[in-house]
């Protein structure tokens with residue numbers, strides 16, 4: 066299942082594309098499976114790329130799993146806090162930059 070946290074814009078016509086709109090046009094499954102789908106506004110092909118989710122996943126993993134582990138292993142407390150900050154920053158960067166690509 067794709068992680069989409071904000072409304073995305075068509076890479077061709079810049080019109081917002083959200084889940085209810087895709088559902089209405091029967092395109093939601095293609096969108097969630099990262100298959101190219103025609104934009105409901107301009108009919109050009111768009112696709113949801115995986116790279117932003119990878120960034121979000123790595124960020125969450127680092128902040129939520131790796132940072133507390135370092136703390137448990139009694140590696141320097143400051144380092145684990147830095148790692149948590151880095152993970153959170155990665156996840157946020159993934160969220161902010163997430164967008165549709167031209168297919």
Ligand SMILES: [Zn+2]
Nearest residue numbers: 075078104107
């Ligand atoms: Zn469009």
